[in-house]
Amino acid sequence: DAKTTQPTSMDCAEGRAANLPCNHSTISGNEYVYWYRQIHSQGPQYIIHGLKNNETNEMASLIITEDRKSSTLILPHATLRDTAVYYCIVSLMYSGGGADGLTFGKGTHLIIQP
Amino acid sequence: DAMVIQNPRYQVTQFGKPVTLSCSQTLNHNVMYWYQQKSSQAPKLLFHYYDKDFNNEADTPDNFQSRRPNTSFCFLDIRSPGLGDAAMYLCATSREGHRQETQYFGPGTRLLVL
Numbered sequence: 001d002a003k004t005t006q007p008t009s010m011d012c013a014e015g016r017a018a019n020l021p022c023n024h025s026t027i028s029g030n031e032y033v034y035w036y037r038q039i040h041s042q043g044p045q046y047i048i049h050g051l052k053n054n055e056t057n058e059m060a061s062l063i064i065t066e067d068r069k070s071s072t073l074i075l076p077h078a079t080l081r082d083t084a085v086y087y088c089i090v091s092l093m094y095s096g097g098g099a100d101g102l103t104f105g106k107g108t109h110l111i112i113q114p
Numbered sequence: 115d116a117m118v119i120q121n122p123r124y125q126v127t128q129f130g131k132p133v134t135l136s137c138s139q140t141l142n143h144n145v146m147y148w149y150q151q152k153s154s155q156a157p158k159l160l161f162h163y164y165d166k167d168f169n170n171e172a173d174t175p176d177n178f179q180s181r182r183p184n185t186s187f188c189f190l191d192i193r194s195p196g197l198g199d200a201a202m203y204l205c206a207t208s209r210e211g212h213r214q215e216t217q218y219f220g221p222g223t224r225l226l227v228l
């Protein structure tokens with residue numbers, strides 16, 4: 001799986017959009033970009049994933065650059081409950097060998113300030 | 115509404131005393147995973163079951179074993195816990211194990227070794 005690089009921590013004001021960057025310059029053509037988050041003392045929670053096109057769901061938007069070497073997770077109106085560690089994970093669409101787990105990097109600790 | 119359940123949330127054991135952590139799921143998913151998360155680190159996959167097939171990660175110590183008696187339940191056995199095994203243990207499921215699928219995590223069991 002391609003390696004990802006994320007800032008260690010970020011601050012964002014409550015009510016503003018939180019933009020979390022992720023670099024994945026060695027991504028290959030069949031690898032997806034996934035985002036999970038982990039609120040303190042809880043298990044990770046799936047947010048969104050994409051391959052090439054930008055994606056949006058009820059939680060967030062995912063913007064992937066045209067060359068797919070980086071992406072940005074956008075939380076449009078951040079709340080205090082969005083304070084968490086956000087993990088960007090790049091993984092093959094299908095490993096072909098059965099089930100596979102996720103390889104987590106260090107993630108970004110996002111702190112939403114009141 | 116709980117989908118992946120881990121009990122207890124906190125487990126204390128003594129150095130060298132075998133301990134078992136439990137996970138159950140109401141999703142009827144084929145795949146169940148166990149991750150270890152040490153303090154201030156990202157989750158690390160230990161092993162997973164695809165149905166009844168057990169798949170161990172290459173660097174998972176022999177001290178860690180797992181059992182899956184049926185679709186709903188999966189257990190993590192630590193035969194002789196050391197101080198270095200103190201961590202959060204996360205159970206997760208996915209429907210078929212394809213990487214494009216969402217993984218659903220439980221809240222975790224925090225293990226303390228005295």
